[in-house]
Amino acid sequence: MIGQWTPVDPKISRVHINGARRQQSAYCKTELEQIKTQCRTVLGPNPTRHDIVNYFYGPCSPLYTVFRDRLDMNHKTFLDFMATNNTLAEGSSTSQLYDTDFPHPDVVGLLAREEFTSLWSQISKEGVPEIASLHATSGLMLWEETEGAVNKSLGKILIEGRSGPIINLLDDDKHHHESHPSKNKHMNVKIMKFVNDNRWGVPGDTLCNVSLLIPINIRFHRRRTTQSQNTQAQLYGSAYGNDPTTPPNLGNILLHVDRGFSFESQQQKTFAPAKLKILCTTARGAHLAFNYGQTPSQNDRRIIFLKVVLAHFE
Numbered sequence: 001m002i003g004q005w006t007p008v009d010p011k012i013s014r015v016h017i018n019g020a021r022r023q024q025s026a027y028c029k030t031e032l033e034q035i036k037t038q039c040r041t042v043l044g045p046n047p048t049r050h051d052i053v054n055y056f057y058g059p060c061s062p063l064y065t066v067f068r069d070r071l072d073m074n075h076k077t078f079l080d081f082m083a084t085n086n087t088l089a090e091g092s093s094t095s096q097l098y099d100t101d102f103p104h105p106d107v108v109g110l111l112a113r114e115e116f117t118s119l120w121s122q123i124s125k126e127g128v129p130e131i132a133s134l135h136a137t138s139g140l141m142l143w144e145e146t147e148g149a150v151n152k153s154l155g156k157i158l159i160e161g162r163s164g165p166i167i168n169l170l171d172d173d174k175h176h177h178e179s180h181p182s183k184n185k186h187m188n189v190k191i192m193k194f195v196n197d198n199r200w201g202v203p204g205d206t207l208c209n210v211s212l213l214i215p216i217n218i219r220f221h222r223r224r225t226t227q228s229q230n231t232q233a234q235l236y237g238s239a240y241g242n243d244p245t246t247p248p249n250l251g252n253i254l255l256h257v258d259r260g261f262s263f264e265s266q267q268q269k270t271f272a273p274a275k276l277k278i279l280c281t282t283a284r285g286a287h288l289a290f291n292y293g294q295t296p297s298q299n300d301r302r303i304i305f306l307k308v309v310l311a312h313f314e
Contacts, residue, residue: 027166037161042156070127
């Protein structure tokens with residue numbers, strides 16, 4: 001992975017793609033066929049929408065198992081709770097959903113406001129130690145178990161049963177959470193202030209399947225972890241392996257990332273040991289230096305991508 005600095009040529013006016021899109025399109029078609037086969041293996045020879053819903057939310061689903069064991073929730077309440085959350089996620093705020101003067105058409109069959117807020121209150125208290133310092137010995141938080149259950153369901157149909165070239169996309173999401181980090185130490189989740197909007201929030205990384213444009217693995221940042229540590233835990237210990245310290249052989253995967261994931265320590269500690277092929281989706285990522293447009297110092301030893309026959313400049 002050790003390359004050389006490439007001068008920025010002011011004469012560059014166009015970038016030509018040399019078949020990369022056509023090649024990746026062929027990979028995507030093969031991936032879709034493999035995912036269809038895996039869905040039939042897991043859901044049955046002719047899966048319906050009911051089979052898919054039952055797989056993710058049914059009485060034997062990993063997600064319901066967590067809610068049943070941790071919150072003593074029956075399956076009917078669980079389904080109503082999820083339906084209410086999904087309705088809110090589609091754009092309706094809680095106040096709009098339960099506005100008595102202007103009834104929302106989607107509120108029929110959903111939880112009453114008091115029951116819905118009561119369940120969220122129960123969730124916010126579940127597993128929270130009385131003393132924040134006791135978190136280290138208190139086991140997994142509910143949100144961590146929920147994350148694991150979702151990843152287990154996604155991985156069984158979107159990651160397992162795969163072979164040959166695979167194209168994934170890894171990107172970060174900012175989830176606003178108006179609370180100072182000092183008030184949530186017991187939650188074992190990283191809370192930081194985002195630069196663009198100067199608001200507090202929780203960062204989470206989503207691994208997506210490029211063929212279907214849907215998530216195949218999610219991981220929120222834990223307290224006192226770096227970006228490279230979180231990515232390593234996600235790729236090694238959740239999506240493609242069971243041990244966050246042991247790199248699996250991911251040489252068949254082309255991973256699209258932006259510059260937030262493509263830095264030197266990430267290359268050295270996470271991507272290179274797993275033999276991942278990386279395609280940086282920023283303009284400067286494939287051929288230019290990390291400090292684009294600047295003159296490198298004499299002893300600069302930073303790593304950049306090797307030149308590959310994906311594009312050429314004119």
